[in-house]
Amino acid sequence: MKKDSNVLKKLVDILDKVEKPSRYIGNEYNSVKKDAELSMCLIFPDLYDVGMSHFGVKILYDIVNKTDFAKCERAYLPWPDMQKIMIDKGIPLYSYETYTPVKAFDVIGFTLQYEMSYPNVLRALRLGDIPIKSAHRSDEDPIVIAGGPCTFNPTPIEDFVDAFLIGDGEEATTEMLVAIKKGRSRSEKLEFLSKIEGVYVPRYNNKVRKRIISEMKMDWAPVDQIIPYTEIVHDRGVVEIMRGCTNGCRFCQAGMIYRPVRERSATEIYDVSKKIVERTGYEELGLLSLSSADHSQINDTVDLLKKITDTSFSIPSTRANALTVEIAEAIGTIRKSGITIAPEAGTQRLRNVINKGITEDDIFSAAKLAIEKGWKKIKLYFMIGLPTETDEDVKAIGILIDKIKRMGFHEISATIGVFVPKAHTPFQFEAQIMPDEAFRRFKLLNWTRRFAKLNFTDPYKAIIEGVLSRGGKAIGEVVEEAEKQDLIFADWDEMFNPGKWMKIFEDKKIDLQKIMSAKSFKDPFPWDFVDSGISKGFLWSEHLKSIKERLTPDCRDGCTGCGVCQKFNVDNVIQEGIS
Amino acid sequence: MKYLFHYKRIGLLRYLSNHEMIRMIERVLRRTDVRFKMTEGFHQRLKLSFGQALPTGVIDRAGLFLLSTDEILDHDFLKAANSVSPPEFEIFKIDKVDEHFELGKSVDGYFFKLIFLKEPEIQDGWKVENKGKIWIVSFFNAFNSHSPKPGEFGQYLTIRNNAIFKD
Structure with a gap:
């Protein structure tokens, strides 16, 4: 790998001219600089402030830097003001550890957390002077790999990525680096990669099964977490307390693709937390999981964490029941910022359709307890456009907000998103509503603005997310054109330009109605070749049950037959109660 | 303490x-x-x-x-x-x-140094030293008065060099 001292020299001349220069200086405390035979640069395809908050990068950075043969550095997509100056001054995209141009690395790894970041991936490659298309890369170029939840439908972006890692990366990433080290030519490297379980190399594999780790080993919990200088989105240490979720909410892709559930024990969580606080100086730690209240040892965990003084803890508290509020209270979640619960839908009928598994009583008892414990603010999350939704269901969201406000909260806010069906979920067979219909349904809720703060997510963003999520190979051309037309940072309101996106769909003859429409069991999906472990039959039966408003229980209470555990010969890892 | x-x-x-x-x-x-x-x-x-x-x-x-x-x-x-x-x-x-x-x-003020790559226009209170291709300007700034901004006088580098304490 060639170092380029020019990057650092040139940076010094331009950082006075950009907004928030600290997000570009790198060399943060706990960042790792080492010499190694093989070099990898993990690129988070979004701004540093977002990318540094992401936990997956922290895990892989730590694992690769603990190997004796490989090193891992990081890069992020600069904001447009910085991009412009970098292009003007001839500064390529560079790593934050050694200011090395990303092109000089052996491997580039992207994490694909949300579909809207696809044009950002292409922009990062362009700024890095790496050919956008896999087919145009030579032996001199890095191998471009990608992981993250979006890879469960890799087709829209497969022309741009050499190899995808689908599923858990803890073991597979090192195996991939070994394969790349071993391969003498680009094609040999790709061939070796294609033989690794969980890896999809577009020209080499016809099908792929996701990769899974059977348990969460202590070694894989990063404790020397990098401390940003910039105030980032989630500026805190992170402990992953559980991976996967057993609830079986039918809209939730994470709940399906991260199965089975793997809990870390309370004592491990405590040990990891203590080390993170010592090694980082962080004043806050976030406990990460898809549904913290479901962790079997959550009460013991909270009790143990109280031993760590001068540190506050935060916990995502979305499950709308009293236990969630109790945990938030016990852990000392800040009262000022309010408590958050996610009823998701306004009527019990629709909550049954989506298998949310909470009742109206659960929601009211959570709200009542929150008031008793001193919360004055509450935030609620809902979706519109869920399967079988009627106007009555939408209106019921307003009625529910009204009832909760009347319980005595000083301030109530509700975020209402447009449902986007995702691959590998029971709702992959469902239609997505178009923007005109979304705006009509939003209007049914306008009356609640008298007493609640409503945030509607942009229905055009939902459409684009829907196309990128459920589209096939043809969408790659859209992504390529979007990047050319500067439609980067599409998730950022100030950068979002729906008109230009719609024009590209039209020019590329993308049939939006077809992609958005309902599908049957027999319809082929672009992601059929990706085996998440959950059978299409199970997803279809869940879809049929949803229409009949029938619930599927939490699989902690007995197997529901999704197929993951049998296929991978694993089990839910549930900790025993220790109290 | x-x-x-x-x-x-x-x-x-x-x-x-x-x-x-x-x-x-x-x-x-x-x-x-x-x-x-x-x-x-x-x-x-x-x-x-x-x-x-x-x-x-x-x-x-x-x-x-x-x-x-x-x-x-x-x-x-x-x-x-x-x-x-x-x-x-x-x-x-x-x-x-x-x-x-x-x-x-307790702090009277700070001494600043500005490094120029071309001869600067001299301001009141500045002491200038020419060392080959660079010019080093130093001056005293009272506590809580305006600190020089990067590039404000066309300088290449801005350094707050040392604090001066009251007796």
Whole structure:
């Protein structure tokens, strides 16, 4: 790998001219600089402030830097003001550890957390002077790999990525680096990669099964977490307390693709937390999981964490029941910022359709307890456009907000998103509503603005997310054109330009109605070749049950037959109660 | 006991905003074994008071902050704190001061140095030294008066060089 001292020299001349220069200086405390035979640069395809908050990068950075043969550095997509100056001054995209141009690395790894970041991936490659298309890369170029939840439908972006890692990366990433080290030519490297379980190399594999780790080993919990200088989105240490979720909410892709559930024990969580606080100086730690209240040892965990003084803890508290509020209270979640619960839908009928598994009583008892414990603010999350939704269901969201406000909260806010069906979920067979219909349904809720703060997510963003999520190979051309037309940072309101996106769909003859429409069991999906472990039959039966408003229980209470555990010969890892 | 910390930030760390600098220092202190007094509330912060804030982009060799603690902070502590500091930041001196010591009352001002790559237009109070291809300007700035911004006079580098204390 060639170092380029020019990057650092040139940076010094331009950082006075950009907004928030600290997000570009790198060399943060706990960042790792080492010499190694093989070099990898993990690129988070979004701004540093977002990318540094992401936990997956922290895990892989730590694992690769603990190997004796490989090193891992990081890069992020600069904001447009910085991009412009970098292009003007001839500064390529560079790593934050050694200011090395990303092109000089052996491997580039992207994490694909949300579909809207696809044009950002292409922009990062362009700024890095790496050919956008896999087919145009030579032996001199890095191998471009990608992981993250979006890879469960890799087709829209497969022309741009050499190899995808689908599923858990803890073991597979090192195996991939070994394969790349071993391969003498680009094609040999790709061939070796294609033989690794969980890896999809577009020209080499016809099908792929996701990769899974059977348990969460202590070694894989990063404790020397990098401390940003910039105030980032989630500026805190992170402990992953559980991976996967057993609830079986039918809209939730994470709940399906991260199965089975793997809990870390309370004592491990405590040990990891203590080390993170010592090694980082962080004043806050976030406990990460898809549904913290479901962790079997959550009460013991909270009790143990109280031993760590001068540190506050935060916990995502979305499950709308009293236990969630109790945990938030016990852990000392800040009262000022309010408590958050996610009823998701306004009527019990629709909550049954989506298998949310909470009742109206659960929601009211959570709200009542929150008031008793001193919360004055509450935030609620809902979706519109869920399967079988009627106007009555939408209106019921307003009625529910009204009832909760009347319980005595000083301030109530509700975020209402447009449902986007995702691959590998029971709702992959469902239609997505178009923007005109979304705006009509939003209007049914306008009356609640008298007493609640409503945030509607942009229905055009939902459409684009829907196309990128459920589209096939043809969408790659859209992504390529979007990047050319500067439609980067599409998730950022100030950068979002729906008109230009719609024009590209039209020019590329993308049939939006077809992609958005309902599908049957027999319809082929672009992601059929990706085996998440959950059978299409199970997803279809869940879809049929949803229409009949029938619930599927939490699989902690007995197997529901999704197929993951049998296929991978694993089990839910549930900790025993220790109290 | 009250301590006066002297620190410097050099290199790319000059691009930290004042707020970013303060938080970075708090985390350095939290990484040491010493327990300091904290503020109340959800986000417990260290009780620190800083000298005059600097514009982003200025190299600082004269950073100051005050800290109260029941612990004795000796040279070993200084070494320990620097061992958990990010590159380009260094605490170079810790003085024990009187309980009534306040930065606003004790610091007279700061000497600044501006480095120019071409001959500058001389301003009142500037002392200029020409060293080959560079010109070094130095001047005194009273505490809490306007600090020079990067590039304000066409200079290449801006350095807050040293603090001057009242007798």
